[in-house]
Amino acid sequence: MTLLDTRPGDEVTIDTARAGRGAMRRLWDLGLLPGTKVKTVAAHPFRGPILVRVGECTVAVGRKLASRIYVTK
């Protein structure tokens, strides 16, 4: 499943991501690396961004990118 399939309140572990180099690095910079546990906080309506909690901080990820971040429960 991907990050896009999670619902608010779900806790998942990131397996891998497929994205362009720039987006990929920004993901790593914010700590969204393989093996990281994240918790989905909110999903904006009308296919807006998804908010996830990584450690003590919140990160917004656009839907397009979220659909390419693979996670397991």
Added chain:
Amino acid sequence: MQFTVALVGQPNVGKSVIMNLLTGAGAVVSNYPGTTVEITQGYMEGPSGRITVIDTPGTYSLHSDTEEQRVAQRVLLEAGVDLIVNVADARNLSRNLYLTLQLLDLDIPMVLALNQMDMAREAGMIIDTTALEEKLQIPAIPMIASKGEGLEELEKLIWKAAGSPETLPARATSPMRFSPEIERVIGMLQGQIEQIIPEEEGKHRLHPSRALAIHLMEHDALDEDLFSIYPELAHLVEDLQEKVASKRFQCAGCFRGCWFCPAADDSHPVLPTCLERTRQAQAITTAVVRRCRLEGPVSTRVRLERLLDNPSTGIPILALVAYLAVRLTLEILEFAEEFVPVILEPVVGFIAGLAGSFRQGSLAEIIITAIPEGVLLPFEVVMPTMLSIYLIMALLEDSGLMPRIAVMMDRIMSFLKIPGQSIIPFLLGFGCRAPGVLATRTLPNRESRIVVSTLLAIPIPCAATLGIITGVARAFGADLRVIYGAIAVVFLLLARLVARCLQADSELVMEIPPVRLPSARAVAGKAWMRMESFFKQVLPVLMITGIGVRVLLNTGILSVLSRLDPISAGLFGITGQSLVSVAVTVVQRYAAPMVLLNLPLGAREATIAASMISLSLPCIPVSYLIAREFGWKTLAAIYGLALGITLSTGFVLNLILPAM
């Protein structure tokens, strides 16, 4: 005493607050040469001399992917930094330590300023600073910069380091050690680097060879900034890539995922060095942080954050905040427009009085009558614009609301392929476009900033433009639907076109910082530092151009355009003199209707002329700001586009509009 301190840290760690506390009001914000990235430079004054402090742009890592990261790197390598103050957010220790570990590789003496300790405690984290110092082998100072806590200790440490640099801990080895395979590759690259780059004083010019080797593993051959410092490296990289490609080079699998790897593609989720550095940062964090159970009721701050980050409550609140921010800016502008002329009245009156003593029509008289306009324009429009926009931007940024507004608007703005924050510049643009252009500074990259600025410069109607449109419509019975329709069509087409040409990357990944009450001192300090550039750079240029263009108008040089009558009537269905009004908009939008209203126009002519005016060249303040932010080339391109658009709008409307 020559001693330079660089503040380095991730975004939202309170770096600028610490900068402000250290250097006070004398700091100067400027663009780093050749970039649009701002750096702040100031001085610490003390009995034993003066220390230069440079605030680098917030950067999550030292990779060279964004302009901010490259500027942070260049400051560290080129500015002769003697001491790094690494500002870290205690609450996000592990992510912040990633940058710390990268910085340690540079072999520059370093201090860790562990900021926002109060927030960490609020999140139930107890950090053993002594253990952290031992792990990293550098001094660590716990701080709450917003309350000034820990500042004294930091200042003392900096002065001590500046007074006797030999007391700084010599950093022989970074605590970061990679797995044996990776260390073998680093060793091999390090050997090659030491062979081709001459060693000076035990260092490879600016980088230690180990840092360079790691940097090479984490970047492809396109890191041009690095190669401009070390031209020799380009050959090394080319050579390695060629060897790897032709399989003459055995990397034994350890290169997996680094930029030399022939197998390096999307299937490698992460570079091995980055992954191991993250693991190391996590391990250190686990070792020094103790988690305690949170007691007592949930704080107001956390409750507010939950409210804002829940779309059903957050969206209405944030929409209101965005509206109020825009309203407030425009209120300040309106107030200034009434108030400033009153203050400047004696000056303007004096100059106008002078004009009387010259013969009417003489060059001196023309120049002198042009001066009041040149003086008023910067003070009446541009200065209050800049002041209010800087204040409101600082408020929205420091309170943590700006990123939340961006997220809220992301979906809608993604249709235009621009980031969600663009809503702020656009909303401002409906009032006055100059603050809109300045507010693009909150956008994440240069490409999107240019797209948004182009849209602001051409189709977005500011309050003055809207005034012209309604005025003309009332006087001549022009069709408002046609005018607004033309603006909307141009806006949509232009957004798609420019975004495509610049390939603006709209993929959203953004940190949402905690909500907090901004400190008045920090907000005022930020705004004031930026205002200094107004008096030094903006004011003189604006005065001179303002006066210059006014002189051109007063001499009547522009009226030669009336000779264009035949062409103008044929192409656009309007008189050549109406074209003058299009040209006049450059100076001041509200000067255009004066020209237009004095002409005998039919409803059809007025509709076309008003559409052309609303889609024509940006006014002087906006032009100047665009040139300052993005360079004269970008401005020239926008002028070209605007000319093309206004002329083709006239042409197309003349073709399709029936007689009215």
